[in-house]
Amino acid sequence: MGEAFDYKKQILEPIKSMRSAPAEEMYLPGHRTCAGCGPALNYRLTAKAAGKDTIFIGPTGCMYVANSSYLCTPYAVSWIHAQITNGGAVASGIEAAYKILARKKKYTGAFPNVIVMAGDGGSVDIGLQAMSAMMYRGHDILFICYDNEAYANTGIQTSPTTPYGANTTFTPPGKAIPEGKTLFPKDPPQLVIGGHPAVKYVATTCISYPVDLMNKVRKALNVNGPTFLHMLAPCPKGWKFDEKLTREMGRLAVDTGMWSLYEWENGVYKYSHIPKQYKPVGEYMKFQGRFSHLKAEHIAKMQAFVDEKIQRVKAIAVEAAIPTPKARA
């Protein structure tokens, strides 16, 4: 019944440069995020790339609390709050509703871009089950994890993506535990790729590379089926860096190998930006108060962790398939 029906999938064209990006904003000013907020930029760029035929599902997190305070929201497209637990499930219901309503001709417009904008907790911690089931079932939904590497909204508690060594309010460094967080983080895209055969497109990106980010959003939305984007979202409050350095933090994350920009499409990896010479991780960590308590041996441990990741990157051929603007020093 459902399979033969044409749901009128829209195709979004690639964006060549910032200048040619749509002027229209779908995420408007007036929200209450912190100065220098990475996730707010994620939202703005994602909404801009997705355009007006979009429905956002926003599980609880910073992007719920700071965006929708006091009955005001910054969205120029439809948006619904979901619990931090159930973004994938609420989105599944929305997508299913549009399918049946279109099939019954109760809805005749463009099939909406259904996008879950979840934090790291709402994606790979308490929200993991709902996200995984949505992907398993093959819903036509883009699930985005905007990763600021902590439960920032509740006062910077550790999440499964908080890096090793970070000082959070649940991993304070002390005499007995000098490094703060002792565990190494989960790898969200690998969780998705590893166990969800219905997912054909996964990519990582970061607000410091806005054209890369917008094109990955568009590419994901053009896929008919579940897709996943992992977006690094530097958080001045949680990471304790100067709020004017948000963009710089994203660039340093890529330059040191703490983060990498890649696509995974039908089983094939493509890296959209690989530094010629990786900087030591200390160059990234030194700007962030969450790492300021660490001793040389801890930083070495982090470097070893990152070196291993870099080895995996180097084993895969580079293909800069997505236009990326030149770095401005």
Add this chain to the structure above:
Amino acid sequence: MAQERMLSGCAAAAQGAKLAEVEVICSYPIRPYTAIMMELARMVANGELDAEFIHGEGEHAQVSVVLGASAAGARAYTGSSGVGVTYAFEVYSPAAGGRYPLQMAIADRTLDPPGDFGSEHTDAMSARDQGWLMGWAATPQEVLDNTLINFRVGEDPAIMLPQFVCQDGYFLSHIPDKVIVPELSQVREFLPPYKAPHPLSTECPVSHGPQIRPDQGAPMDAQRAATFLEVPRVIERAVADYNRIFGRNYDPYLEKYKMEDAEVAYFIQGAHANTCKAAINRLRSKGLKAGMVRPRWVRPWPTQQIAEAFAKVKAVASVETSTSYGGAMRGGNLVHELRASLYDLERRPLVTSFMAGLGGDVILLEDFEYMAKILTQMVQEKKTRQHVYWIGFEE
């Protein structure tokens, strides 16, 4: 033509959902309600029903999926039992607060531990304060009818609330009885298509569920409370239409059995009421003027109608099929609200409660006779000796 068929409570619920032309269904297996979903899965598979049938990854997801579907403008249906009902708990208040008129069938099951398949109303009763409509059927026919009546009431533009449509596990969910299955054309006359007032849409962007300030909380609560004051009017109209179109004879709120001249009476919800009625026939043949009141709704609670029904009765037995450990009456739940409903009567009847039908236990004719003995004793002594009696555990 309407058809008479032999259907269990689960099969009747599935027929009701099919006749309501539900558009998004979300399933997860747990006994005993799961038979509803098996039936709906079969209907979707063979083309009897055009709906999106989604395999939820748990009950929490089930309610989340139908919440999303309802927010996007589809008529949505799910269900559960026992610990499944409690696993979904987080999503009940967003469903009611967001005013999504989805429906959840509940076939009661005892909560863990220990694992017990038997019926007990504690699972659903635990969710009665989440802002949903809620009520129990006593026969498979009433299950089917309540499915349709609840969609009609819940989707009324003045109401917009989700509904728990409850039935006893096994006693009702798995025992077939004669059910008149109405024609789809009749149902369409009774139940218009669902029209969400503010669906998530690309044409008219809306925001659902933003945060509020503490001082914005109370006005919203008051608004929801006011909605519940509107529900009775809508129920009365829906039940009157239902009776007219389908030839039924439901009282909107209460089933009253031999209450005209009753001196002692039972207050009981769900399918055990059928045994209760048989017990009343026996007691009357022995000369005791007994009667029964069965509420068809727990939310909204029919306070006024209950007070009127018991105004001339001398003693009432609240038969509890759920637990509220440590509560005011040290036993069940119903009795608290029953007593509160009777408080303003000029001549209040004596009220006690009986813990029965717990863990899937049957309530025997003899148990109802034992309750009658206690009620008679209360009438003679003009007092309530105990607030609660545990059937089978008393001296």
